[in-house]
Amino acid sequence: MNISPLRSLDASYYTDPAVFEKEMNGLLSRTWQYAGHSADIPNAGDYFAFQIAGQNLFAIRGRDNVIRTFYNVCQHRAHEMVTGTGNTRVVVCPYHQWTYELTGGLRAGPNIKKVPGFDREKICLTEVRTEDFLGFIFVNLDNDAAPMDEWYPGVREEIAEFVPQVKDLAPLEWVEIPENCNWKVSIENYSECYHCPSNHPTFAEGVIKPETYDIQPDASGGYVLRHTTECQSLDKMTYPVDLDSNEHAGDYQSWFLWPMFSFQCYPGNVLNTYHWRANTVDSCTVWRGWYTEGGFESDVIRGLAAQDRDTTVAEDIRLVESVHRGLKSKGYVPGPLVLDPACGVMSEHSVAKLQQWMREAVDWN
Numbered sequence: 001m002n003i004s005p006l007r008s009l010d011a012s013y014y015t016d017p018a019v020f021e022k023e024m025n026g027l028l029s030r031t032w033q034y035a036g037h038s039a040d041i042p043n044a045g046d047y048f049a050f051q052i053a054g055q056n057l058f059a060i061r062g063r064d065n066v067i068r069t070f071y072n073v074c075q076h077r078a079h080e081m082v083t084g085t086g087n088t089r090v091v092v093c094p095y096h097q098w099t100y101e102l103t104g105g106l107r108a109g110p111n112i113k114k115v116p117g118f119d120r121e122k123i124c125l126t127e128v129r130t131e132d133f134l135g136f137i138f139v140n141l142d143n144d145a146a147p148m149d150e151w152y153p154g155v156r157e158e159i160a161e162f163v164p165q166v167k168d169l170a171p172l173e174w175v176e177i178p179e180n181c182n183w184k185v186s187i188e189n190y191s192e193c194y195h196c197p198s199n200h201p202t203f204a205e206g207v208i209k210p211e212t213y214d215i216q217p218d219a220s221g222g223y224v225l226r227h228t229t230e231c232q233s234l235d236k237m238t239y240p241v242d243l244d245s246n247e248h249a250g251d252y253q254s255w256f257l258w259p260m261f262s263f264q265c266y267p268g269n270v271l272n273t274y275h276w277r278a279n280t281v282d283s284c285t286v287w288r289g290w291y292t293e294g295g296f297e298s299d300v301i302r303g304l305a306a307q308d309r310d311t312t313v314a315e316d317i318r319l320v321e322s323v324h325r326g327l328k329s330k331g332y333v334p335g336p337l338v339l340d341p342a343c344g345v346m347s348e349h350s351v352a353k354l355q356q357w358m359r360e361a362v363d364w365n
Helices: 017-025 155-162 183-190 201-206 299-327 349-362
Strands: 033-037 046-052 055-061 067-071 085-087 106-108 127-133 136-140 169-179 214-217 224-230 251-257 261-266 270-280 283-293
Touching: 017 270, 017 349, 033 046, 033 055, 055 136, 067 127, 067 136, 155 251, 155 261, 169 299, 183 270, 183 283, 183 299, 183 349, 201 299, 214 349, 224 349, 270 299, 283 299
Parallel strands: none
Antiparallel strands: 033 136, 046 055, 046 085, 055 067, 127 136, 169 283, 214 224, 224 251, 251 261, 261 270, 270 283
16 A cells, blocks of 8 residues: 655745735734743732734733733723833723723723713723743633643643743743744744754753654644653763652753643753744744743753753754745745654654644634
């Protein structure tokens, strides 16, 4: 029996502006997207503004210690409420001074009591679904979306095992990486290690053992890709690791949460993250986060972040931007994916799963 190999997606999935618009209005508006870290808004009234799928939003901590997210727009005449980061006792629209409670309800507005039939109780900033996932704040513009534990089964518990101190962590360093490529090109690159041995010598020789690397989709049907491998021998590691500190101290595991976030636990129980924002059909931004308990300084983590920035990150920028240019070539014909039945580092089965999700996403309304 002849079996035709599975081929990669057509270039139009990455280069067609119409596909990008469908994703912005469908996929990226109906999936869980990273907003920020709870440690960035520790006090009542602390807030930060951000954007998801072209929508301006802000997250704010209430006096009840609950973090809520709202569309960043006044219900009076549509002026934006806040910019950047800050702290406020109440949320005041700069345009006409309509004032909202931290829970979103309208508190007051100049001369509104003179308006016949004006019902202040019926006016509220429009809230967005928000979840605190081990201190990481995610939002979903779809009010009917399933909770994160259904999208990503088991991940919350697994991360807590690999990073026991996860709830005490705070951001130490952010690296913002603009990439001239479609967001899916970048996602695919960071979701396979077929390219690692030949393109990431520091990572492949000084952090992990490529021969033990594997990536598996969630067995229960969740939207998760799990990367697993062992650390290099201690004499080759580029930073110190205490193998006795935790049962997973010698392991590397990554959890990619479709469509735009990845938790990664480096050997030594070091947590770092990637999250993406789609800017245009031809560009995206990637943020690389590094964390310590309380956000306190660490020479080891700073050194590891610098090493990653100067090696893996710089190497990947060249790769993904070259791929995006190649996708616009008239000479490109999508080739077969390398799907090794035994999986492992030299297989692209994770890319096949990603591309399945990408195809399905274009059909979302």
